[in-house]
Amino acid sequence: MNDKIQTFLNMLDHPLKQEMIEVVNIISNANSKIEGDIKWGGPSFSFKGDMATINPKIKNYVIVIFHKASLLNNDFGFLEEQTKGKAYAKFYTMEDVRKHADNLKKAVNAWVTLMENF
Numbered sequence: 123m124n125d126k127i128q129t130f131l132n133m134l135d136h137p138l139k140q141e142m143i144e145v146v147n148i149i150s151n152a153n154s155k156i157e158g159d160i161k162w163g164g165p166s167f168s169f170k171g172d173m174a175t176i177n178p179k180i181k182n183y184v185i186v187i188f189h190k191a192s193l194l195n196n197d198f199g200f201l202e203e204q205t206k207g208k209a210y211a212k213f214y215t216m217e218d219v220r221k222h223a224d225n226l227k228k229a230v231n232a233w234v235t236l237m238e239n240f
Contacts, residue, residue, distance in 0.1 A: 123146055123147060123150045123158065124150075124157075124158045124159070126158070126159060126160050127146060127150075127158045127159070127160065127165045130160050130164075130165060131143055131146065131165070134178055136178055136181065137181055138181075138183065138184050138213070138214075140216065141184050141213055141215065141216050141218075141219050142165075142176060142178065142184045144216065144219045144220075145176065145184050145186060145213060145219055145226070146158075146165050146176065148219070148223050148226050148227060149167050149174065149186075149226065149230055150167070152226070152227040152230035152231060153169070153230055153231050153234045155169050155234050156168070156169050156173070156230060156234065157169065161175060162175050162177075163177065163178065163179065164176045164177050164178045164179075165178075167230075169233060169234050169237050170237035170238075170240065171190070171237060172189045172190075173188065173189065173190075173230070173233045174186050174187060174188045174189065174230075174233075175187050175189070182214070183212045183213055183214045184212070184213040184214075184219070185210055185211070185212050185213075186210070186211040186212075186213075186226075187208060187209075187210055188201060188208060188209045188210070188211065188229065189207075189208055190207050190208070191203070191204075191207060191208055191209030192207035192208075192209075193207070193236055194229065194232050194233065194236065196229075196232065197209065198222075198225040198226070198228055198229045198232075199222070199225050200222045200225055200226070201229070211226065211229075
């Protein structure tokens with residue numbers, strides 16, 4: 123996790139803050155090529171293009187918006203297809219985060235592989 127995201131999370135008031143921190147850690151540690159920043163009001167991740175953003179304005183769950191999920195051709199068992207090629211990952215509890223951690227890592231690595239071959 124980079125300093126910008128760490129500072130953002132330290133200052134964040136969110137009922138699922140610990141779950142969000144864990145999601146950020148999973149994404150950040152899934153592949154060393156992933157870069158993190160604060161964009162669109164939340165932690166965002168990219169590699170040769172925007173991959174995903176966490177929207178902290180939603181308080182009922184931690185939502186990760188995969189911007190171009192349709193390029194991945196896989197829902198990894200947890201992505202909810204949305205309009206314009208996006209997909210959402212929603213985590214309601216720490217149990218949800220842990221349950222889908224491996225598939226979240228697979229989605230991140232699939233993005234890196236896709237972008238390397240693009």
